[in-house]
Amino acid sequence: MSTVPGTQVIGRVAAVLRAVSGAMPRGLGTTAVASATGLSRPTAHRLLASLAAEGFVDHDALSGRWVPGPELYLLGAVAAERYDITAIARPVVRALSDATGESAFLSARRGDETVCLLSEDGAFPLRSHVLHEGIRFPLGVASAGLAILAFLPDSTIERHLAGVDLSAYGDAHSPRRLRTRLAETRATGWALNPGLLVEGSFGMGAAVFDASDQPAWALSITGVEARFSPARRPELGRALLEHAHRLTQALRGR
Incomplete structure (x- = not known):
């Protein structure tokens, strides 16, 4: 059975977002994200950096941890009208x-x-x-x-x-x-x-x-x-x- 192009990437991004959001309030370091998602550390870091550029995660430079970003809050506020x-x-x-x-x-x-x-x-x-x-x-x-x-x-x-x-x-x-x-x-x-x-x-x-x-x-x-x-x-x-x-x-x- 053929797969939709990009499905693997979407699945990896979803896994990264779930891992980060599930570790609140402290967030996760890159290595912990990689471990939680089964990704290599370089892949996890690349996805996290791309998500940060779009505002979906934030990076705390002092702790090195990743936390949900403002775009997730905005999307969540819209979704809450139906699901909250x-x-x-x-x-x-x-x-x-x-x-x-x-x-x-x-x-x-x-x-x-x-x-x-x-x-x-x-x-x-x-x-x-x-x-x-x-x-x-x-x-x-x-x-x-x-x-x-x-x-x-x-x-x-x-x-x-x-x-x-x-x-x-x-x-x-x-x-x-x-x-x-x-x-x-x-x-x-x-x-x-x-x-x-x-x-x-x-x-x-x-x-x-x-x-x-x-x-x-x-x-x-x-x-x-x-x-x-x-x-x-x-x-x-x-x-x-x-x-x-x-x-x-x-x-x-x-």
């Missing part, structure tokens, strides 16, 4: 944090990934710092990605598991073990990440559905292990499902 749900979601994310005492987040599905859109710090003084606005994970990684993946069609799940390598996130993300966790998520309605990304940092997530009943977003909470005891998880799960349902209904009524 944060105004509707923010009160629900805040209410979830207030109800649980944990840090709460909203993540959106973007293809085979989730991207964190909103965060609200919890009242409990010890917090997990796995998630932050802009960070991306493959579907099936972190509680939000697990919650979304669990409620996609079986054929989509199998295609995803066959097409991605999640070994970098540990043995718990092997296809066999992920299928078990997906089944558990479907049974309870909420997903559990028991310290699989950072030891001692737990997370739980619940899917938020669009008008076509597809899991397009997820609410999640994170905190230290002691706050997610087996006795407390059902209570946290009920709070997640209640707020996820509230947000689903609000988005359908907008």
Whole structure:
């Protein structure tokens, strides 16, 4: 099958932009961008320099790090008119944090990934710092990605598991073990990440559905292990499902 001319370049540029935006607020150095995208360092630097010339990224000369540029903000402001749900979601994310005492987040599905859109710090003084606005994970990684993946069609799940390598996130993300966790998520309605990304940092997530009943977003909470005891998880799960349902209904009524 023939490919569209320039497809490879566009794919590389997209990967670079995702890597830079996902590393906010600190940004990434050129070597880190190359590592995150699988590009050689010279190729990564050439693309970053070209993007900087067009205003899509900025380079901090002191730190050597790359950060999103003003053109991305302008394009994002235009796209937000169609895609931004944060105004509707923010009160629900805040209410979830207030109800649980944990840090709460909203993540959106973007293809085979989730991207964190909103965060609200919890009242409990010890917090997990796995998630932050802009960070991306493959579907099936972190509680939000697990919650979304669990409620996609079986054929989509199998295609995803066959097409991605999640070994970098540990043995718990092997296809066999992920299928078990997906089944558990479907049974309870909420997903559990028991310290699989950072030891001692737990997370739980619940899917938020669009008008076509597809899991397009997820609410999640994170905190230290002691706050997610087996006795407390059902209570946290009920709070997640209640707020996820509230947000689903609000988005359908907008």
